[in-house]
Amino acid sequence: LTYCKRLPKIELHAHLTGSLSDETVLKLLNSKLKCVHVNLPKSAEVTIRRGHRRTLEECFQIFGILHYLIDNLETVKNITRDVIQEFASDNVKYLELRTTPKSVPNKMTKKDYIETVLEAILQEMKTNCITVRLLLSIDRSRGIDDAWNTLQLAKEYKTHEIYKNLICGLDVSGNPACGNLTNYIPVLEEAKKCGLKLAIHLAEIPNEAETLAVLRTGLVDRIGHGTFIHPSSGGSQELLYYVQHYHLPLELCLSSNVKCGTVKNIEDHHLAHWRKENHPVIICTDDKGVFSTSLSEEFHLCAEAFNLSQNELNELCITAVEATFQSQHEKQKLAQLIQNELKSCT
Template sequence: MPCSLSDFYVQLPKVELHAHLNGSLSPATMRELVERKKATKPELANFRIPDSLEMESFFPLFKFIYQLTDDVESVRIAARNVIDEFARDGVKYLELRSTPRKNEETGMTKRTYLDAVLSVIEEPRQDIVVKFIISIDRRNTLEEAQEVVDLALDFRSRGIVAIDLCGDVHTGSFENLRPAFERAQANRFPVTLHFNEIKENMVEAPTLLSIRPNRLGHATYLDDYCRKTIYKENIPVEICMTSNLLCKTASTYEEHHIRELLNDKHPFILCTDDKGVFFSDLSNEYKLAGEAFKLTHEELFEISLRSIDAIFSDEKTKNGLKQQWFAWREDFKGF
């Protein structure tokens, strides 16, 4: 049966490789967590949860969300809802990411936080494959970064597939954390790095690229050296269009830096970053890219299909996903 225009973006099978757990909470999940916590934290009920994007509201929203996910059971609820929402949006393979967190008040440790997320990821599902990327925050000390690598090693068999560098782009230094990432690589963990999100980050780009990362997040600003290196090494870029516009690192969708990657046929993956906070799920990111660059449904299918090559999983998983994609295209050959 042919796929209608309105259904195409949701029904198109998709890969999501840059999704922060806490930033992906929908308003419905936020309200659910408020209900279970308001007896002990009544102030949470006073926070107005938006139902659509409000430019002045999304930074306070992050702080609010961290208060909602400060205990193990809330983390489980959040992870389960986020995964279910991605699945309903046509995502067939998801790499969720988060920095392990602790809260002395609730007794949550970094280990129990991670166990909570992974226990949900391990739940049986028919419609989506889920893996986990464990993040090191730029603000971490080297000792804290090494602790994250320890956790990755301890929990590896439960679906941790890579290490990420994330956090406030204005703080911290990758060079201070480099030994932790080198240790992760020595233990065969792929690495993805939030890269050149702002112009001020470009000074450390050669250092970041020197460890030969497997993927890069955003890569908003590229000078000649960065572009030449990234293209030569064929490093896929995780693209988050709405996030970049809202954070003012891109001025319009039509002028977004994905344009150069499209023109140069360099591998990239359309992603959401924080779908709950930015009110843009992955089907919407495909819609935005399609409209901004006048892409056909076949071209959007090919973008989604090529994204499979960038996942942090084995060839068997990749081949299985590609077969699923081709079967879908056969069923919807009318598009």
């Protein structure tokens, strides 16, 4: 674990709300308790500790509780600050955060929410040794109109005078059992026309028809989870073909998948199949708070389960650079930084 902590890491799949640490959730609970007199869960109930499991449905209930706690701009600023500082102190050098724009009547609009997150990102980049970018999330359970609205907001902030360099794309997430991603393809087409990159949760649960329809469009830039894509993990040759054809990096979140039960054990994780194919994989946390983990711990789990050497761990850090949603010039700079840090690591 010490070596994994020292590694200069890149995090490409982190949902803001799911990344809240116990400390941050406790602060939120305490300030909520000052305002309302209801029975709220203890912090431990919104995190899933080592060895414990919850179904995907139960995880989505946890997000509901967290969203209930994040109901004003001061809180949005504080949680964004805490999450960035925690990634920075885990030696994450580049972070792509993702979040679903939210509004609370009389308290904040979606624009307020986004601007507060972006402002906190700018602030934290000044004082921490980390580069942060933002993806706006489309929540597939909220319907197509909400998705168009999220795209509109992303377009607006992508050309915003102050924040334009911070928004790099869209994420599509939300409960995979809700809705059908095929209906969202027109939104994704429009997003690509506007220069937004797309990271899409695909095949998190078995759904070959939907996954194939989305992959065939050629619009996807990165895949989140992709658990049921490889033929050896319940997918098919055709799905594998498209992922390889478009050379789509996979954002893999070991603890998340095992704790939600979409993968039985770490040793059975589809990461092994993709490594055999020599296909680019990125180790990510997904929701470091909810799943009670850190990026260093995910690297450590991966090293233990698949017997990875220090060189192989270094390679994982380097592979991630190419998968970032940055310009070629920015990638070169980041690659240089990672290489330099790796030298002092070994």
